[in-house]
Amino acid sequence: MCGTCGCGQSDESYKIIKPGEEEHSHHYHHHHDHTHDDEMHSHEHKHAYAHRHDHDDHGHTHEHSHGADDHSHQHAHGHAHSREIIVEQNALQKNDLLAERNRGYFEAKGVLAINLVSSPGSGKTTLLEKTIQLTKDQINLYVIEGDQQTMQDANRINNAGAPVVQINTGNGCHLDATMVSKACKQLNIDKKGILIIENVGNLVCPSLFDLGEAKRVVIMSVTEGDDKPLKYPTMFETSDICVINKIDLLPYVDFDVEKSKEFASRINPNLKFFEVSAKSEEGLADWVDWLKNELKLVG
Amino acid sequence: MHEFSIAINIIDIVTDAAESQGAKKVNEIELEIGDLSGVVYEAMEMAMESAVSGTWLENTNITITRIKGKAKCSQCGKMFSIDNLFDQCPECGAFNPVIQSGKELKVKSLQVE
Numbered sequence: 001m002c003g004t005c006g007c008g009q010s011d012e013s014y015k016i017i018k019p020g021e022e023e024h025s026h027h028y029h030h031h032h033d034h035t036h037d038d039e040m041h042s043h044e045h046k047h048a049y050a051h052r053h054d055h056d057d058h059g060h061t062h063e064h065s066h067g068a069d070d071h072s073h074q075h076a077h078g079h080a081h082s083r084e085i086i087v088e089q090n091a092l093q094k095n096d097l098l099a100e101r102n103r104g105y106f107e108a109k110g111v112l113a114i115n116l117v118s119s120p121g122s123g124k125t126t127l128l129e130k131t132i133q134l135t136k137d138q139i140n141l142y143v144i145e146g147d148q149q150t151m152q153d154a155n156r157i158n159n160a161g162a163p164v165v166q167i168n169t170g171n172g173c174h175l176d177a178t179m180v181s182k183a184c185k186q187l188n189i190d191k192k193g194i195l196i197i198e199n200v201g202n203l204v205c206p207s208l209f210d211l212g213e214a215k216r217v218v219i220m221s222v223t224e225g226d227d228k229p230l231k232y233p234t235m236f237e238t239s240d241i242c243v244i245n246k247i248d249l250l251p252y253v254d255f256d257v258e259k260s261k262e263f264a265s266r267i268n269p270n271l272k273f274f275e276v277s278a279k280s281e282e283g284l285a286d287w288v289d290w291l292k293n294e295l296k297l298v299g
Numbered sequence: 300m301h302e303f304s305i306a307i308n309i310i311d312i313v314t315d316a317a318e319s320q321g322a323k324k325v326n327e328i329e330l331e332i333g334d335l336s337g338v339v340y341e342a343m344e345m346a347m348e349s350a351v352s353g354t355w356l357e358n359t360n361i362t363i364t365r366i367k368g369k370a371k372c373s374q375c376g377k378m379f380s381i382d383n384l385f386d387q388c389p390e391c392g393a394f395n396p397v398i399q400s401g402k403e404l405k406v407k408s409l410q411v412e
Binding site for chain 2: 092204269
């Protein structure tokens with residue numbers, strides 16, 4: 001139950017914090033107020049074996065039972081006043097609309113927005129730190145950090161010298177367009193440049209949530225399995241760029257770069273690859289050149 | 300657990316649609332979930348149950364129709380069933396078919412009073 005208002009939803013909340021600044025917290029869920037003033041009825045549904053319906057206002061009761069198998073079913077009660085509303089709406093429509101608004105905001109500001117996704121520990125933050133160092137005095141780089149907890153990553157980015165805000169999602173497993181919109185307001189993007197949104201480390205959930213980015217970049221590190229694209233296909237399907245990180249460790253691991261690229265290309269033939277070591281900086285020049293080119297295209 | 304976030308979005312859509320039509324009660328929500336939508340069918344069922352708990356939709360019957368993946372080969376044009384995004388065309392072996400169905404993640408209709 002929500003600890004703030006007592007409603008039945010779980011107490012999901014996220015925080016947007018700037019390094020060195022006071023916390024701003026947003027109660028992150030929706031309330032649905034609805035009263036039933038003229039109805040007195042109860043339903044019980046979804047039991048595997050037997051269930052019962054009481055309709056006090058209709059004056060009938062019926063019970064029936066099902067066999068041992070747990071199956072799904074529909075009930076027609078023949079209520080004369082029941083009617084159908086055709087909705088036909090994408091479940092993520094609200095997020096998609098907000099993402100389009102973010103996209104418009106980024107275009108108006110001349111900002112290239114990048115959604116950086118990967119599993120935890122693939123080197124997203126290290127790649128960002130190095131990118132900030134290598135583009136200093138050339139590109140205005142802004143960062144939104146997404147993690148369930150802590151300011152660790154925002155502090156690292158702050159130390160590397162880029163304006164940053166941290167979103168702590170609490171129990172949330174992904175960023176969404178609303179969070180990014182709110183974080184942007186605190187980031188005060190006042191110059192043309194690149195905004196890199198480091199998503200929560202997770203190859204599953206962030207794949208469905210458009211943040212309004214121009215490009216989605218998925219990182220895979222060679223200490224992971226080279227079959228990651230087959231295991232998490234949706235993320236590779238929705239990405240534009242795949243960065244293969246930690247290539248300095250290739251002599252010590254079984255990761256087959258060509259095989260991983262072939263797996264990823266099966267799902268998304270348009271994926272462009274960069275092979276880098278954020279630590280040794282090998283391959284980072286190509287990555288930085290790509291960022292600069294994409295920024296030029298924003299105008 | 301992105302299914303729970305999606306369930307919250309679904310409840311918003313249902314509430315908006317029902318209230319805009321002056322409905323006082325929602326008897327049934329019909330959803331369509333595709334096998335290639337990135338959502339786990341069973342997790343979505345659970346997420347919907349827990350998301351409606353304590354709301355005005357608590358007693359609403361939720362019907363989820365599962366949509367199987369179908370694709371058309373981008374090389375030879377063969378139509379075939381697809382379980383994974385990396386499946387090959389059974390005819391010519393090509394990858395990256397054009398998905399025809401299975402990506403659905405939507406609120407289809409409501410039965411209201």
